[in-house]
Amino acid sequence: MAFVVKSKVMSAATQNLLNASGATSSATSESATNGASPASVNGAPTSGGPGVHGSRQGAGTASSSSPTFSPLYQQIKSLITRSLQSGEWKPGEMIPSEVELAGRFKVSQGTVRKAIDELSAENLVVRRQGKGTFVATHHEARAQFRFLRLMPDAGEPHPADSRFLEVKRMRGPAEVARLLDIKSGDSVIFIKRVQAFDGAPTILEEIWLPGTLFKGLTAERLNEYKGPMYGLFETEFGTRMIRASEKIRASAADEAVSALLSVPVGTALLSVERVSFTYDDKPVEVRRGLYLTEHHHYQNELS
Amino acid sequence: MAFVVKSKVMSAATQNLLNASGATSSATSESATNGASPASVNGAPTSGGPGVHGSRQGAGTASSSSPTFSPLYQQIKSLITRSLQSGEWKPGEMIPSEVELAGRFKVSQGTVRKAIDELSAENLVVRRQGKGTFVATHHEARAQFRFLRLMPDAGEPHPADSRFLEVKRMRGPAEVARLLDIKSGDSVIFIKRVQAFDGAPTILEEIWLPGTLFKGLTAERLNEYKGPMYGLFETEFGTRMIRASEKIRASAADEAVSALLSVPVGTALLSVERVSFTYDDKPVEVRRGLYLTEHHHYQNELS
């Protein structure tokens, strides 16, 4: 008696959407033949009332055991993320409307909405009322300053100009390899550059990238490219930085650094070690920056 | 004809909730006598269907002019925030359930839910499934590390022990007064302390608090109190830190600092200037910390 549900509703409520994209809606024998089902008795349909749902517990071995079952909207979110990752919708493009996605996934618009809400909160997509939902991109003023926290003490923030000192392929140092989750000795691209604001050298950076993902990255490509480096990575190499983790310390300038930043030896500098991640929390960049904080500061909001 | 709506619905849809707390539900003459109302004709109630709403435009002077009207859930959010601020519900206590608040405000549970969702995202309240929604408090391990970003390079983070060098009342320096949004020369409480991890002095901090809010704060109170300083502020002085803004620089230890942190003169230190805010974005603390990053680092997540 407990399984008198409409098949469509059943599929929306119990189906694990992460398996097939166009799965037909038929009750799985697994859950149908399950003996001790949870107390999910669907009463009479109350005359065309709102949605009626069955249990979401997949395999009811015991009521206390809780296997890895996530809410529907989380599954939708994963599916959308997967499409973003695979490049089905490219940065800057519009993704299908909520109504269309709801139809595609056989769920209500509200469920799709909740999934997209979270993706929007994570800056993977950007919602624009009246227009649509768009894949986030680093080619926007909006997204620039998420990964650039060094602000001038006075005046508006403006982009620095880069001078590349070194761009080469090399074997990854052990520490870098560890952070990039690759084998020590695997090929990496190494970049060393100085950034200046209004002619004043301020940032000395060393960057390591996995050689497999960034094959073909040369000094020319970097010099030609206008705009943020992450924009280049996104457009030319199909790798989008999603989030990053930074460890900040204070350190004193040694002779080499002193010469490149035009400061005395021993000058106190901010040392920022960053590991950036793309989809699936995969690390794809290690960066060590030395910031001269004479006229700039690292801005951080605690909330 | 356009105003044939149930009064309850009318109140929920058009009333500006920010005025009275226990307003009765009767159509305000203001909106009722309004001549050119927007095209908000409510059709037949469609036999007990879902909600039917009127316009939310308060004074329909012209359709193009857009006065400051916020969505219902934002108004609810403001009302709840106001109750938090006034101390109607104290830190650690449970706030009324969603159903009760929905009844009190004459809106649907979903609307209250959305308001609380945002308050939860801003860490003003904490939701606990099956138990209720609780006013956030600094007396929790969970909330501790939001305002403590200095982590040991190895091992688990653990609380430091404080030694208070100075606790006194003084006239606020111009810069501090500016940041606290008080008059230069107004009374402030000044605190100077050194914090040590495992006996190693690591943090030298100077803190300025508005004298009016923290009257009676003495070295004894600070020494007696176990737990985070913000917990003391919250419990003893009724001031809860909601968010903070930090500017981070590198600086060299001078002689005074060198002695207090047991490091050579000129050692590179992190300089962290923090302004903390309570409700209504009111600044209530200025703090300048010097961090020794020999065995610690400032951890920051960019997302």
Next chain:
DNA sequence: TAGTGGTCTAGACCACGTG
């Protein structure tokens, strides 16, 4: 068993942007 937050649905209307 009762109460709370968490998920899901279906449908209405609004605000915005574009043709």
Next chain:
DNA sequence: ACGTGGTCTAGACCACTAT
């Protein structure tokens, strides 16, 4: 006029917690 996201409602059921 139409399509998009944004708001709001009403109601159902689930998961969790406490009594």
